[in-house]
Amino acid sequence: MAAMKCLISTNISSHSMHKIPSFSSTSCKLMCSGVAPTSTTPIRINSSLQSTIPISPKLKQQQLRKVDLEYTKTNEELREKTRGTLQKALDPMAAMKLIDTLQWLGISYHYEEEIDFWLGKLSQWDADDDDLHATALRFRLLRQNARPVSSDVFKKFRVNGKFRKSISEDKEGLLNLYEASCLGTNGEDILSEAAKFTENELKLSSANGILPKHISRRVGRALELPRHMRMERLESRLYIDEYNIQENHSLLLLEQAKADYNEVQLLYQSELAEMSRWWKQLGLVEKLTFARDRPMECFLWTVGIFPEPKYSSLRVDLAKTVAILLVIDDIFDTYGTINELSLFKSAIQRWDLNAIEQLPQYMKICYMALYNTTNEIAYKVLREQGRNILPFLEKAWIDAIEAFMIEAEWFNNGHTPRVEDYLENGVTTSGAYMALVHAFFLMGEGLTIENVKLMAKPYPKLFSNSGRILRLWDDLGTAKEEQEKGDNASSISLLMKEKNMVHEDEARAYTMKLIHNLWKDLNTELLGSNILPLPIIRACFNMSRTSQVIYQHQEDSYFSSVDKFVDLILFKPIA
Ligand SMILES: CC(C)=CCC/C(C)=C/COP(=O)(O)OP(=O)(O)O
Numbered sequence: 073m074a075a076m077k078c079l080i081s082t083n084i085s086s087h088s089m090h091k092i093p094s095f096s097s098t099s100c101k102l103m104c105s106g107v108a109p110t111s112t113t114p115i116r117i118n119s120s121l122q123s124t125i126p127i128s129p130k131l132k133q134q135q136l137r138k139v140d141l142e143y144t145k146t147n148e149e150l151r152e153k154t155r156g157t158l159q160k161a162l163d164p165m166a167a168m169k170l171i172d173t174l175q176w177l178g179i180s181y182h183y184e185e186e187i188d189f190w191l192g193k194l195s196q197w198d199a200d201d202d203d204l205h206a207t208a209l210r211f212r213l214l215r216q217n218a219r220p221v222s223s224d225v226f227k228k229f230r231v232n233g234k235f236r237k238s239i240s241e242d243k244e245g246l247l248n249l250y251e252a253s254c255l256g257t258n259g260e261d262i263l264s265e266a267a268k269f270t271e272n273e274l275k276l277s278s279a280n281g282i283l284p285k286h287i288s289r290r291v292g293r294a295l296e297l298p299r300h301m302r303m304e305r306l307e308s309r310l311y312i313d314e315y316n317i318q319e320n321h322s323l324l325l326l327e328q329a330k331a332d333y334n335e336v337q338l339l340y341q342s343e344l345a346e347m348s349r350w351w352k353q354l355g356l357v358e359k360l361t362f363a364r365d366r367p368m369e370c371f372l373w374t375v376g377i378f379p380e381p382k383y384s385s386l387r388v389d390l391a392k393t394v395a396i397l398l399v400i401d402d403i404f405d406t407y408g409t410i411n412e413l414s415l416f417k418s419a420i421q422r423w424d425l426n427a428i429e430q431l432p433q434y435m436k437i438c439y440m441a442l443y444n445t446t447n448e449i450a451y452k453v454l455r456e457q458g459r460n461i462l463p464f465l466e467k468a469w470i471d472a473i474e475a476f477m478i479e480a481e482w483f484n485n486g487h488t489p490r491v492e493d494y495l496e497n498g499v500t501t502s503g504a505y506m507a508l509v510h511a512f513f514l515m516g517e518g519l520t521i522e523n524v525k526l527m528a529k530p531y532p533k534l535f536s537n538s539g540r541i542l543r544l545w546d547d548l549g550t551a552k553e554e555q556e557k558g559d560n561a562s563s564i565s566l567l568m569k570e571k572n573m574v575h576e577d578e579a580r581a582y583t584m585k586l587i588h589n590l591w592k593d594l595n596t597e598l599l600g601s602n603i604l605p606l607p608i609i610r611a612c613f614n615m616s617r618t619s620q621v622i623y624q625h626q627e628d629s630y631f632s633s634v635d636k637f638v639d640l641i642l643f644k645p646i647a
Contacts, residue, residue: 146331147328147331147332147335150324150327150328150331151182151328153324154174154179154182154183154324154325154328155182155183155186157170158170158171158183158186158187158190159186164190164193164194164197164199164206164210165199165206165209167190167193167194168190168194168206168209168210168213169209171183171187171190171213172209172213173315173322173325174187174325176307176308176311176315177308177311177312177315177325177326177328177329178304178305178307178308178309178311178312178329178332178333178379179308179325179328179329179332181380181381181382182332187217191213191214191217191219194210194213194214195214195219195220195221197210199225201228202228203245204229204239204242204245204246204248204249205242205244205245205248207225207226207228207229207245208226208245208248208249208251208252209248209252210225211223211225211226211252211255212248212251212252212255215252215255215595215598215599216255216300216598217606218598218599218606218609220599223256223260223262223263224262226249226262226263226266227262229249230262234265234269235265235266235269240273240277243277243283243284243287243291244287246270246273246274246277247270247274247287247290247291247294249266249270250266250267250270250271250274250294250298251294251298251299251300252266253266253267253270254267254298254299254300254301254591255300255595255598256592256595257592257595257596257598257599258592258593258596271295274291274294274295275295277291278291278292278295286318286319289314290314297620300591301591301616301617301620302617302620302621303376303614303617303618303620303621304376304379304614304617305375305376305379305641306376306621306637306640306641308329308333309333309640309641309646312326312329312330312333312646313646315329330646333645333646334645334646336379336381337641337642337643337645339381339384340371340375340387340641340642341642341643343371343384343387343388344367344368344371344642346388347367347370347371347388347391347392347395348367348368350388350392351367351392351395354441354445356396356399356437356438356441357399359434359437360399360402360403360407360434360437360438362402362406362407363398363399363402363403363407364398364399364401364402366395366398367391367395368638368642369622369634369638370391370392370394370395370398371387371388371391371642372618372622372634372637372638372641372642373390373391373394373507373618373622374386374387374388374390374391374394375387375641375642376614376615376617376618376621376622377390377507377511377611377614377615377618378390378511378611378614379614383515385514386511386514386515389449389452389510389514390507390510390511390514392445392449393445393446393449393503393506393507393510394503394507396438396441396442396445397472397503397506397507399438399441400438400442400472400473400476401476401501401503403416403434403435403438404476404477404479404480407434408435408480410480410481410484412431412432412435413476413477413480414477415430415431415435416431416435416439416473417473417474417476417477419431419435419439420439420442420469420470420473421470421473421474423443423466423469423470425439425440425443427439428440442469446462446465446466446469447462449465449510449514450462450465453513453514453516456516457513457516459513459516459519461513464509464513464524464527464528465509465510465513467528467529468505468506468509468510468527469506471500471505471506471529472500472501472503472505472506474500475497475498475500475501476501478497479497479498479501479561482561483561488561488566488569489566490566490570491563491566491567491570494561494563494566495540495543495544495563498540498543498547498563499536499539499540499542499543500539501543502539502542502543502546504535504536504538504539504542504543504615505531505535505536505539507615508531508535508538508539508608508611508612508615509527509531511608511611512527512608513527515605515607515608515611517605517607517608518604518605518606518607518608519605520603522603523603523604523605526603526604532597532604533593533597534594534597534604534609534612535612537590537593537594537597537612537616538594538612538613538615538616539615540586540590541587541590541591541594541615541616541619541620542615542616542619543563544563544583544586544587544590545587545619545620545622545623545624546619546623547562547563547564547583548564548580548583548584548623548624549622549623549624550562550623563579563583564576564579564580564583565579567579567582567583590616591616594612594613594616597609597612598613621637622634622637
């Protein structure tokens with residue numbers, strides 16, 4: 073959130089220039105040289121989020137095509153085998169286990185039809201009365217795919233209103249009940265109770281060393297953070313390694329998952345190269361030297377929100393908007409004077425190039441970059457879908473800039489907002505609405521007259537809930553850095569003031585509770601929302617998951633932890 077403007081004077085030369093910490097930039101040599109990294113070309117990146125990457129597109133294409141061909145042949149064969157298994161007359165439990173494994177391994181997107189078929193069957197099927205594992209797995213698979221399923225299915229495991237102690241003997245079942253309980257909605261008390269019960273029992277079993285070897289790591293990770301809240305792509309990366317050492321793993325699935333991971337990673341690399349080329353050509357940060365230069369971080373966001381290969385061009389377009397958002401955030405947080413910011417806001421509200429005349433030079437450049445990029449995205453959608461989305465994109469940006477201005481005025485006037493007001497506004501300044509509105513149209517799936525109307529203020533609850541999670545994680549993750557750069561306004565410091573908390577830890581714990589409750593709200597929307605298409609609903613969940621990954625870092629600094637994920641997801645192939 074806005075680092076602040078109390079220091080701001082009214083002319084550019086006296087700007088308090090803050091050099092925002094950036095990622096060291098020793099890597100990307102391969103991409104810079106125009107050679108596409110392949111799975112046999114290990115890349116060491118130390119930290120490359122800052123650099124822009126000029127590459128030779130033609131050479132890159134040739135390299136990719138060659139690797140693609142080799143992969144595609146073997147991969148397609150592997151997929152066919154798995155498809156065959158899914159289509160065979162499996163019993164429901166075997167099918168559920170296979171689907172679950174495919175999802176963990178990050179390859180379920182190849183089998184959407186088959187999985188859909190099974191979900192339909194599972195809706196009609198009842199697990200045995202005493203089969204906790206099957207009941208919980210069925211519940212989770214159905215619920216996470218927005219299929220109706222009642223939490224009453226767990227009533228059979230209770231006596232006198234409490235979960236039977238004896239069910240904790242089934243450790244796999246217990247773990248599955250724990251994971252299922254994380255999909256609970258508001259008012260589903262049985263799931264809140266299940267969460268407490270299973271958490272206690274799993275902790276006890278873990279402490280007493282009585283967990284079977286094959287699940288003890290999974291239990292540890294689940295207790296750290298349930299799977300429902302974890303970023304898909306990163307989980308797949310970690311799970312493939314774990315699956316590798318599991319007894320009875322399927323070599324077929326393992327090989328397929330590895331090949332698929334590496335294949336998709338190559339695709340990401342080519343997208344990142346495209347995004348970085350665009351960023352360099354735009355030249356925004358060369359002119360605005362105070363602004364963040366982190367194309368890779370922007371791209372990591374979009375991989376988190378849209379991991380599937382089919383969203384390739386969406387990832388690139390969305391990363392562009394996030395990159396521009398970061399620059400505008402820096403103008404508002406660290407560089408612009410309050411008068412300039414106000415001029416900028418008015419010019420954006422007009423959404424007219426003639427409006428830039430009265431702006432200082434650095435703002436003119438930023439304005440035109442935003443204007444042109446937005447128009448290009450709108451033009452692309454008009455060309456491909458025949459839909460004019462420019463009014464929606466304009467409005468989303470105007471909302472964002474107005475919210476930045478509100479923040480700037482609060483801090484310029486020494487006003488301390490209420491936490492609720494800060495959060496409400498902070499969702500907009502986080503870029504959540506802006507990103508989701510762009511994504512909704514760029515995906516172009518399941519659009520109707522009714523849901524298109526929702527792409528303006530007040531934005532859907534699903535958007536604001538995931539935006540709140542993003543804002544809270546952002547504040548948890550960057551509060552320290554921002555305080556160091558003179559920004560004492562984040563939900564953490566505001567909470568401490570408003571709730572008379574003495575220690576920052578109290579505010580952090582409180583924030584974690586808020587995030588937990590917001591997840592319940594999100595889950596509630598998953599059930600209630602049939603007006604929004606499932607892909608955008610999934611994107612909202614993924615945005616919340618990605619925020620956790622990007623902003624949660626303990627002993628590492630924010631930068632080194634993001635660097636680590638970039639390395640794993642974008643550069644390091646699985647051997
Ligand atoms: C996919 C999306 C929407 C990504 C946007 C990421 C984001 C919150 C950028 C602002 O970072 P920051 O930590 O500098 O923000 P602030 O200054 O607002 O705290």
